[in-house]
Amino acid sequence: MDEAQRLVDLIPRLRRYARALVGDRSGADDLVQDTLERAWSKLHLYRRGTDLRAWLFTVMHNVHVNKLRAVRPTDSLDEDMLELAGRASQADALLVRDLDRAIGRLPADQRAVLLLVTLEEMSYEDVARTLGIPIGTVMSRLSRAREKLRAMMLGETPPATKLKVVK
């Protein structure tokens, strides 16, 4: 069944989105597992020819909402952060940590829109379909999320740390 294979291929991206949405790895993997379980059992409801990614992310969105995980842990574990940064430099690790925290402080509705647009690079139409909201709402949430994120990153990190990009 090629939908199943395509769905499996989307899992790493689903994890990435879940990690940014939920704020920690184990919570993210729980969400991914619950999403997959739901997706497997609902795959017959997926209509061929429509966007499988939007469908899968919709499943995750619904699972996430049902879990009422809207409130992220305010502070993720630092070791989780460093893991996220991979082999990046210390400065990068700090930037990643600050970004992750700032994203975690966005209202859940805005966070989902921002992450689908930014991480998934979804079209606004797909974001609207995935989250079940009008496109005008997508645009206004996106705008507010970006502005909040910018303000938090400007206000909370010293410019030297924030702007230092190590190649």
Next chain:
Amino acid sequence: MTPVTEADLQAYVDGRLDPERRAAVDAWLASRPEEAERVAAYRRLGAEVRAAYQTMVAEPLPEGVARFARRRPRLRQAALAAAWLALGAALGTLATLELRPVAPSVAPGGEVVMARRAAIAHATYSPEVRHPVEVGADQEAHLVAWLSKRLGVRVRAPKLHEAGFALVGGRLLPGETGPVAQFMYEMPNGRRLTLYVRQEPPRHVETAFRYARERNVSVFYWIDRDCGYAIASSDLGREELLKVAELVYKQLEP
């Protein structure tokens, strides 16, 4: 020219404007350094966010998630399981109502019913992700003792590593005449098979392997002394399943 809106700026950041509109926004921003800086900051943040979570895409899936990924939907089985349950119940009734009076000593009928029930049980539980078994392989001694007690006969969980299968665990199921046991095995790639065991009335019969196929579930079944066995899988072909059946038979010989 239509005025530049906030939505235009967002679409500009995401590169989703057509060339004409983009040129208009470029011109608009040229005379508004603050707005230009804001848009540039959004773009920079977008790149940083993508970079921050990139490791999640590149790394291999953790085992917990990978397990879920391997469990492909078995839609046909899942849907058919319900149909089979109904069919099995109907056949069971028919067997009770008709076969018994007409041919009270038709022994093979009982085995055919067992094979069908094993197939139904396989279709019902093998797609299960969260609760494939009641008692896991980590408590094998307890599992075997419990099932033996409930079936009233000594049962064992054969070792199928030689065929690439590890025990997942087992569960107790209702049978026609009493409880039956189901052991589930799994390969590292997620293929599963189940072994269905029920107590046989003491008839001192022993049958050869018989093969049955219920839709896409293959079943080998046989009776050996005081137990009836049926091994079922939808992931294995007939030849592969036969090899496993032989392995089981060999191990369960006293």
